[in-house]
Amino acid sequence: MTVVEDEAEAIRKGAAMILQGETLAAVARHWTGLGLLAPRSSSGKAKSGAEGWGVGGVKKVLISPRYIAQATYLGEVVGEGQWPAILDEASHYALVSALTNPKRFTGGARTGSAPQTLLAGLAACSKCGETVRGGMYRGTPVYRCGQKHVRVPRELADKRAGNAVLARLAFPDFLPSVLAARQEQGDDSAHLHQEAQTLRERLDGLAVAYASGAITLSQMTAGTEAIRARLDGIDEKLSGIPGLPPIDPVRGIAHLIQDWPNTPLPVRRAWVKFVTTITMHPNGFRKAAKMTVDDYMTVEWNHVADDEE
Template sequence: MKKMTAAAIYARISSDQTGEGLGVQRQLEDCRRLAKDRDWVIAGEYVDNDVSAYSGKPRLAYERMVGDIVERRIDAVLVYHLDRLTRRPVELEHFIDVCTVAGVDVTTVTGDVGLGNDNGLLIARITSAMAAAESGRKSARIRRKMLQNAQMGKPNGGANRPFGYESDRITIRDAEAAIIREVVSRYLDGESLNSLTRWMNEKAVPTSGVADSWSVRTLRPILISGRIAGLRDHHGKTVGPAVWPGIITPEQHETVLDTFASRHIERRPPHLYLLSGLLRCGRCGNTLVTTSPRGVRRYTCTRTPGSSGCGQLSINASMLEEFIAPAIVLRLESPEIGPVLVARAEPGQHPEQLGEVVRAQQAMLQLAAMLGAGELTRAEFLEARKAAAARHARAVKRLDRVAGIRLFDGWASEGAAHMSAWQQLPLARRREIARTVLTSAVVQPRPRGARVLDPTRVELVWAT
């Protein structure tokens, strides 16, 4: 009797602004039709709606599907297009490895690629690289648009309205504004944030977000934000006046910030962690915090009142930093650092140096396309890419210098980064560089019985 093929269907859309899931529904319908045409049994449907495949944020359905592939519950994967599966080359390579071991093939509705042969793998890798490049360019455009909006004082988007304002993010909501003014007054009179959150919960003041009750974690950002003073913040810094009216005065806002700093400056420990703020829990997506139980530095997912952490993941900080630091240095030496510098350069400034970097990037992409089309042999490709990469490195160094970004300043010789020089840098400088090139890192739970760091536990999400 012929064995039936058990197929998994994966569907994803990055942004579902209506919340109706119509994009993934169309993908599912097309994949179901293809499964029926091939007489395959659908073993499961895995859907990540409104989740980017480029950002590096956890995709729960995708991870569940990979787990089922590892457990040999799936014979084939159906997806509408390869970029629905992943837009990141490093993730594609991991997926290929998993499918190869399990003997699982991937079929797309568009028929653009299959992973069952060398040509299919080559095309998939080129497609993934170009999708990542396009996602990087799109991210840069969005960041620049957000900066422009901030400089014009316009409100940002988001699912939740800001507390104190109506859904248009401009009109003051009087009842909540009165609460904010009282909180500010009492805080400046010496009352603690813990006391103020208890008072707000006792009064049953509703939040404007998803939290059911108030906590220090939800109140603090409101209290110290420039928004309530009619100021526009961007990445934690005030960039100018906003188009909406303030609930308190700018002078009161400055007094709040000074008071907050004076109350916390004595308690703030020195920065001893390279990656604080950059790590996320692979179980729940929560940001890992720094801890030091029994004097051992660790990054930990904590579960406390008002937080969304699972409390089920902890990793040795020194071990993790020793693994990630060389990857950061290698990233600085790679062609992928070019888009980072392009994104950080001021729009409209340094057109000559920006043009050099962009042209060098395009040349390397063109070489990959020529290899895929059979216009170059592998030996010709490697030789040409070596020259293109050297040209790109020189262009990156010039842009870094003239744009004042200074990623390589004071420690890298001729634009090359080396571990020995990295280790001599002050921790503050290494933290600054890490935050420039690394958006985040997702840490997965430790396999049972493991005593050393498994590199597959850590997924690096690079800045683009």
């Protein structure tokens, strides 16, 4: 429950190293050099340099939701932790996205203690208020609360939640309205997202201008490179501050919608949490064949103006 500041600073430094393009091995050497104990080195060998951190251990730490103050049980997020966060959520999601990228993966466990399901720790039971976790019921993957009031088929629930997020993202007013509200609240990320949106529109404008013959190929190329460089800079800034869940700075919301099934699980979880409030209902004695998705769960949109309700 208590943060050890030296170790917390080492985790923050390791996160920054990865986000700056350094390797897990480099972080492992850094932590070992600090004399920090790896989980397998409880005997103290790490202090003598005989045995230290490996890349698998570093990865498990850096993608663990415990360090953004989320409690886990058997690899599932089950609620908010009762301790201070070491990393902000934007950095955490950026780390998980980078470290679970199949192009980077070289072996070992992919997820460590990171969440394995879309809605664990996010959806709540309407009867007891507990957040749900993943489980099995008669061979079927389900979500259920600790009191077993609810047993919702996981495939059905994930599809319903994902569709609700995508439907909201598809509204043209969604991102501008959220950014405007966050700017009023002083959210530092809002103006960066707004600038990224403007730059994406300029990229589209360059392509149209070139297609119409208004500019040359070299002019379009030079303009595109300058805009993409600025977008990369915005992406780096957004990775270090809280705000909206991650959005590709170049391709934007449209790409998120198109590539939703391939989006890293932690990023999809962040959008589910940001866009929706999900409540799951007790099954009673009804047979599953007679139940609809609305019998199982209620999904409400967040960030909806009064005139949209």
